[in-house]
Amino acid sequence: MTVTATSPIRRLTLHDEVVARLRELIVRGELRPNERLGERELCERFEISRTPLREALKVLAAEGLVELLPHRGARVAGLTAGDVQHMFEVMASLEALSGELAATRITAEELAEIDALHAAMVDAYRERDLPRYFAHNQAIHERIILAGRNPVLREVYQGLNGRMRRARYAANMSEDRWLAAVREHEAMLAALHARDAAGLAAILRDHLHKKCEVVLAHLADGDLAAPS
Amino acid sequence: MTVTATSPIRRLTLHDEVVARLRELIVRGELRPNERLGERELCERFEISRTPLREALKVLAAEGLVELLPHRGARVAGLTAGDVQHMFEVMASLEALSGELAATRITAEELAEIDALHAAMVDAYRERDLPRYFAHNQAIHERIILAGRNPVLREVYQGLNGRMRRARYAANMSEDRWLAAVREHEAMLAALHARDAAGLAAILRDHLHKKCEVVLAHLADGDLAAPS
DNA sequence: AGCTTGCATATTGCATGCAATATGCGGTTT
């Protein structure tokens, strides 16, 4: 028999599941930077044996979320203000590239979808619903990346974004900055509609630089520990 | 007793060693794209047990050099012309960023070192010594990255570069293109000396785009297999 | 004949056991 859409059955292996769970714990800050990750402890927590756990730790180390000290175990990777600054520098370039690509490659449908997300985001802003605002915000940037049609860019972006979200998670915004951010997003959409690649790239680059300042200011208040 | 410089003793764990060896085999093309990586086979080759090998494969998969098919083993990641194009798009942005940063942050010593490498590279070009040319070429780009003083940029660059070197490895250059590349390098140095961030960024971006075309042309001759 | 079905084999995924290395503490020495 022919099936309309071959549903890719949930093929779950333990280590993949553990990678996802641990990544979430780290990104959400429940496992704090520099916190020690004992194998025994985590094995009991997830009720698995050491083999899949160790494989998961290796993967997260390759992603930069975990540091592996030979013969001395694993720790959540530290996150200094310098690290954040460096990540934002790279992210700004990646976002600028995604803007260039999206401006030339985006379809009308994708553009309409982003318009809708933008409207929803502005709505969340009006209601001062920060979590919803963030979610839509992230979704918009994600769609711009997708519209660029470059899977490698997407991979690299996702990797860095995962590491940065740790810092952004607790980061609040001033009322002024929030309004400015919304305005910048409006400029983005205008550039996208105009297919203005260079303009969109510039806006995104600038947008990221400002976001960086906000996060750094918040970090200075002593939210995240520096590496030993 | 006090030691002048705490020599970081070579602490080698098997899986790290295996990661390095496998990565080299894949990058150098001895393990071809889409080639199957049986655990038994590799265990015998390296004379180790399956545990460290599996950990190594997970790491390489996170790096994008290996594909893991659940319950069906591992294969060397495929490398289509599209993949190469996408990687070059990102690399061009990263190189441009590295140029911007380097132009503003490089020290006189670093600049002198790059000058020396450039001279050596030109020397290799005059003798048509391609391997030596490539080595110096890579070293120069590496130094520019280092001069940018952004470890995150360096990480991301290294990761992508590892994946691209697979394609570049066999790529030859036409006489014309080779000369043009040398001239572009001279322009780079001029921009670096002038601390011209925007100019260097533009040169590097353009340089990468052209390199991409060369590699793609070579790839079209059917060097690397496409993914299934 | 082509397709499906069932079993035998091979390979992967996970758990556990053993050896090697690091950590912490008590005793000893200066």
Added chain:
DNA sequence: AAACCGCATATTGCATGCAATATGCAAGCT
């Protein structure tokens, strides 16, 4: 009293064994 040394403990790294899943082939069915 402070520092050093050595041993006991805990943790990590690697090897191996068992269960689960995929692959290949041959027999049976339509």
